[in-house]
Amino acid sequence: MYIGLNDLVTEGTFHWIANGKQATYFNWGPTQPNNRGGNENCVAMRVDQVIGFNYSWTDVKFPFSYKVI
Ligand SMILES: [Ca+2]
Numbered sequence: 001m002y003i004g005l006n007d008l009v010t011e012g013t014f015h016w017i018a019n020g021k022q023a024t025y026f027n028w029g030p031t032q033p034n035n036r037g038g039n040e041n042c043v044a045m046r047v048d049q050v051i052g053f054n055y056s057w058t059d060v061k062f063p064f065s066y067k068v069i
Helices: none
Strands: 002-010 013-017 041-046 057-061
Touching: 002 057
Parallel strands: none
Antiparallel strands: 002 013, 002 041, 041 057
């Protein structure tokens, strides 16, 4: 589930799509954000049941393909 947050402009600095403001609250899962492959710039919330990740955030590619259950 994409939550409308991205760091497309500046790596590591996340802004909300909705209002362009820089995010001040984060709920990253373990080891996230990892910018895997150097091009994960959008943030999704995990809704799967993997222990330790439930409802936490992870960075994903844009346009992303992330399985949402
Ligand atoms: Ca990134």
